[in-house]
Amino acid sequence: MAIPTHIPEAADMFLDLMKRLERAEALDPAARAAAPVAERLIARPGPRRFFHGDATGIPPHVILTDVPFGAWFMAIFLDFFPDESSRIAARRLVGLGLLAAAPTGLSGWAEWARADRATRRVGVVHACANLAATLVFLASWRARRKERHRLGANLARAGAVLLIVGGFLGGYMRAARRP
Numbered sequence: 001m002a003i004p005t006h007i008p009e010a011a012d013m014f015l016d017l018m019k020r021l022e023r024a025e026a027l028d029p030a031a032r033a034a035a036p037v038a039e040r041l042i043a044r045p046g047p048r049r050f051f052h053g054d055a056t057g058i059p060p061h062v063i064l065t066d067v068p069f070g071a072w073f074m075a076i077f078l079d080f081f082p083d084e085s086s087r088i089a090a091r092r093l094v095g096l097g098l099l100a101a102a103p104t105g106l107s108g109w110a111e112w113a114r115a116d117r118a119t120r121r122v123g124v125v126h127a128c129a130n131l132a133a134t135l136v137f138l139a140s141w142r143a144r145r146k147e148r149h150r151l152g153a154n155l156a157r158a159g160a161v162l163l164i165v166g167g168f169l170g171g172y173m174r175a176a177r178r179p
Contacts, residue, residue: 018172021125022118031120034127038113041106051110061107062174067100069163072137076160079153091144094137094156101134108170115173122173129166133159 021027042048053059075093078086105127112123136159144152 014168014172018122018169018176021122024121027121027124028117030124031117034109034124035113035120038109041110042113047110051107052114059107059111061104061111064100064104064107065167065170068097068104068134068137069167071097071100072156072160072163076153076156079149079156087144087149090156091141091152094141094144094152097137098134098141101130101137105130105134119173119176122169122176126166126169126173129162129169133162133166136162 042051049055051059051061053062071093075090075097078090078093108123108127108130112120112127115123136155140152140155140159142152143149143155
């Protein structure tokens, strides 16, 4: 079996896009607007140590992302089953993801506050993708509550695409900041 040769090209394209985002001065106004609130989250030593993961070496944002990701992707899995109990469980999982999105975003914002300018630029796009995904999942949850399961399932799939984009951006920022 031949090894696909397009994968390195895709990786190069992704890294090129990330470098362009890092240099995108057009993102600076959004970063400047978000900075004061983010910096307030970590102004005191206790919250700063917590959000930066000083006790464990792992910032809570890294762990908290598993909850909305897991809940939303499990809901999408359950959408493949037509029975009512799967629909109810999927709706509940979408709701769990929505509840978990707030502390996840807050912890990411606090971690973003200590980032350099290039990382903050990527972070703005990361936050926008994840916020858009959250809003789409909110629409999915509302559709499901109104017994419009097919619409809710389709919205969840669209939200998943945005979530994956946000995840790649977040993964890049995490990897780029390692020593």
